Amino acid sequence: MTAHDWPLWEVFVRSRRGLSHTHAGSLHAPDAQMALRNARDLYTRRSEGVSIWVVPSTAVTASSPDEKDSFFEPAGDKPYRHPTFYEIPEGVKHL
Amino acid sequence: MTTPAPTPTTEKTADTSATAAALALGDDALVLSHRLGEWAGHAPVLEEEVALANIALDLLGQARVMLSLAGDEDELAYLREERAFRNLQLVEQPNGDFAHTIARQLYFSTYQKLLYGQLATGDSELAGLAAKAVKEVAYHQDHAEQWTLRLGDGTEESHRRMQRACEALWRFTGEMFQPVDGVDIDWQDTERTWLASVTSVLRQATLTVPEGPRTGAWAAGAGRQGLHTEPFGRMLAEMQHLHRSHPGATW
Amino acid sequence: MTAVTAETGTNKHGSPAADEKDASAYAAAFDAAVAADERIEPRDWMPEAYRASLVRQIAQHAHSEIIGMQPESNWITRAPSLRRKAILMAKVQDEAGHGLYLYSAAETLGVSRDELLDKLHSGRQKYSSIFNYPTLTWADVGAIGWLVDGAAITNQVPLCRCSYGPYARAMVRVCKEESFHQRQGYELLLALSQGTPEQHAMAQDAVDRWWWPSLMMFGPPDDESSHSAQSMAWKIKRHSNDELRQRFVDICVPQAEALGLTLPDPDLRWNEERGHHDFGAIDWTEFWDVLKGNGPCNEQRLTQRRRAHEEGAWVRDAAAAYATKQHNNGEATA
Numbered sequence: 001m002t003a004h005d006w007p008l009w010e011v012f013v014r015s016r017r018g019l020s021h022t023h024a025g026s027l028h029a030p031d032a033q034m035a036l037r038n039a040r041d042l043y044t045r046r047s048e049g050v051s052i053w054v055v056p057s058t059a060v061t062a063s064s065p066d067e068k069d070s071f072f073e074p075a076g077d078k079p080y081r082h083p084t085f086y087e088i089p090e091g092v093k094h095l
Numbered sequence: 096m097t098t099p100a101p102t103p104t105t106e107k108t109a110d111t112s113a114t115a116a117a118l119a120l121g122d123d124a125l126v127l128s129h130r131l132g133e134w135a136g137h138a139p140v141l142e143e144e145v146a147l148a149n150i151a152l153d154l155l156g157q158a159r160v161m162l163s164l165a166g167d168e169d170e171l172a173y174l175r176e177e178r179a180f181r182n183l184q185l186v187e188q189p190n191g192d193f194a195h196t197i198a199r200q201l202y203f204s205t206y207q208k209l210l211y212g213q214l215a216t217g218d219s220e221l222a223g224l225a226a227k228a229v230k231e232v233a234y235h236q237d238h239a240e241q242w243t244l245r246l247g248d249g250t251e252e253s254h255r256r257m258q259r260a261c262e263a264l265w266r267f268t269g270e271m272f273q274p275v276d277g278v279d280i281d282w283q284d285t286e287r288t289w290l291a292s293v294t295s296v297l298r299q300a301t302l303t304v305p306e307g308p309r310t311g312a313w314a315a316g317a318g319r320q321g322l323h324t325e326p327f328g329r330m331l332a333e334m335q336h337l338h339r340s341h342p343g344a345t346w
Numbered sequence: 347m348t349a350v351t352a353e354t355g356t357n358k359h360g361s362p363a364a365d366e367k368d369a370s371a372y373a374a375a376f377d378a379a380v381a382a383d384e385r386i387e388p389r390d391w392m393p394e395a396y397r398a399s400l401v402r403q404i405a406q407h408a409h410s411e412i413i414g415m416q417p418e419s420n421w422i423t424r425a426p427s428l429r430r431k432a433i434l435m436a437k438v439q440d441e442a443g444h445g446l447y448l449y450s451a452a453e454t455l456g457v458s459r460d461e462l463l464d465k466l467h468s469g470r471q472k473y474s475s476i477f478n479y480p481t482l483t484w485a486d487v488g489a490i491g492w493l494v495d496g497a498a499i500t501n502q503v504p505l506c507r508c509s510y511g512p513y514a515r516a517m518v519r520v521c522k523e524e525s526f527h528q529r530q531g532y533e534l535l536l537a538l539s540q541g542t543p544e545q546h547a548m549a550q551d552a553v554d555r556w557w558w559p560s561l562m563m564f565g566p567p568d569d570e571s572s573h574s575a576q577s578m579a580w581k582i583k584r585h586s587n588d589e590l591r592q593r594f595v596d597i598c599v600p601q602a603e604a605l606g607l608t609l610p611d612p613d614l615r616w617n618e619e620r621g622h623h624d625f626g627a628i629d630w631t632e633f634w635d636v637l638k639g640n641g642p643c644n645e646q647r648l649t650q651r652r653r654a655h656e657e658g659a660w661v662r663d664a665a666a667a668y669a670t671k672q673h674n675n676g677e678a679t680a
Contacts, residue, residue, distance in 0.1 A: 145439055
C-alpha cells in the first residue's frame, strides 16, 4: 500500500433495529477500526443508524451485468412461486 | 444589556458552587471546541474533517448547556474578559500540528471521561448533563486513543512528532486535578486513574511517558483561577470581536 | 492500489473486451436504458465520453464542496453567537461530508480520490468559481447560504434523477442535507436585516456582492455552453443553464422582499407575458476572468487546499504504516 492511498471500504448501515443493513456508500480508511469510526462520523451524524458494517471494497464479489440474462431472467417465468398464482374459492379463510 | 459575569470565587453557597462548576467545565468545552473549529478546512484527510467537527460540535453543545446553567451563554462567552474565564490552560493551547491536537485530545478527553463518569452517578445539578456528555466524551477518548496509537507506532516521523507533542503539553496536565468547587469527587483518585489510563495508551503506542513536571514554573495550572497563557488572549480577541463590535445586537 | 469499488468490482474501465459487433449491441443497450429513464450502474457498459463527462462533472462538484468549506470556515472562529457557531460548524462539516459522498461516486467510475485531488491541486480540474469570492463580513455567511446554496440546490435537485445511479444517489443524500443550509442562511440574513441599522447595511452589502456571482453559478448562456447539449442527451443534466437561472431568479425575488433587502439589478421586473422576471445582463467577462484564475481568491483557496493536503501527508502515512504493521503482526501470530 502506498502511503497516500488508504483503501476503500463499503459501508452498510442498519437504520433501526429490525431492519437489515443497507449499503450507504464508501469511504477511505487505513484499517477496519478507523473505517468503522469514519463511517460512524460520516454516515450516521443525523442519527441514520444503530449498527454499521464496513467491508473492504476489494472483498466484494459482484455479479457481472453481462451475466444479467443468465442470472436473473430464468426466475421470471416461474409465477408458481408467488401466492397470487393460485386460485382459491371465495370464502375460504386463513390461506 | 451586559450583566457582569458571575465571579465564581465569592461566597460558597450551594448555588455559587454549582455555578463555579458549570463555568469551569463549560469554559473547558467552549475553548476546546473553538480550537477544534480552527481545523475546519485544514485537516489532514477529509474523513478527519468530519471527525474533528463532530467532536467540536459535541463540546460546543456541552458548553452551551453548562454556561446556560451559570447565566446567559452568549454574555458569558462573548463579554467576559480573559481573567474571568475558568478553563484549563491545556484546552487553550494552539492546535499545533495534528500530533499536538491529538495529544491535547488524549489528555483532556481522558480527564473529561473520568469527571463526567463520576458526576453522572452523583446527585449534583450536573448529573443529567454529565450522563449525556459521558457518552460523547467516551467517543472522543476513543478517537484520541486510536490516533495516538497510529501516530506513535506509525512512521519514524509521526513517532517523533507525537512524542514531542506529548512532552510539550505534559506540564499542563497537573492543573486538571485541582478540585473544582461543586464537583464532589475524589480528585486524587481521579488523578491516579487518569495517569494509569494515559500511561497505558502511550506505552501501547510505543511512546515514552513524559518525565517532566506536570505543572510549569510560573502559574501554569492557574487557568481555573483565571490566569491564562498568551495564545488565549488572541483566541478571545478573534472569538469576541464581532459580537463586541455590535453592542446589544441580536444575531 | 487502484480505486476498486464494490460497485465497479473491476479496475478496468468496465467495458468488457468486445468485438465491434458486440460494442454496437452494448451501445444500443446503453441508449435504450437512458431513453427508458433507467439508471446506468457502474459495471454497465457506457460510452467512454459519457464516463469522462461524468468524472469531470462529479469531480468538479466534489472539489466545489471541499473548496467551498473555506469561505465559510473563515467565520467559524468569529461567529457572533454560540447558536450560530454550532450551525456554521455543522454546515461546514456537511460540506466535507458531501465532498466525500461525491468522491465515492466518482470512484465507481474507476478513478481514485487521490488522482482527483492531484488534478484539483495542480489546477487541471476546476471547482465552482463562486468560491473564489471572499467572505468579507458575517453577513456573507448568510448570503452564501441563501443565494449560493439556493443556486446550488436549484442545480442539484434535478441531478437526483441523473442517469448515472451512484451520482443520483449521492445527490439525493446531498439535497436532503442541503436544505438546512439554505434556510439557516436566510434566517441569518433576516436577523441582520431586522437588526440594527449597521446589521441591515451589512446584510444589504453582502447581497449586493453575492447576487451576480450566484447567477453566474448556472454556467454560461445555453448558446455558449460547451458540454450542455450532450449532457442533456445523456440525462446527466435535465434542464438548461438558462432555464435553471430563470427558475432561481423567480424564486429569489419574493424571498428578497420578505427579507426587506434589495436585489442589485435595476432591470429586474416581472414580465406578465413570459410569466417570469426579466433581469439585467450578466457580466460574462467577469465570469470568464474568475474562471481563468483571476478571481479575488483563486490563489488563496488552492494554496490552502494544497497546504492542508501536504501538511497532512505524514499523518496519512503514519496511519497506513500502522495498518501494515498490524496486518503483518496478525499474520505472524496467526
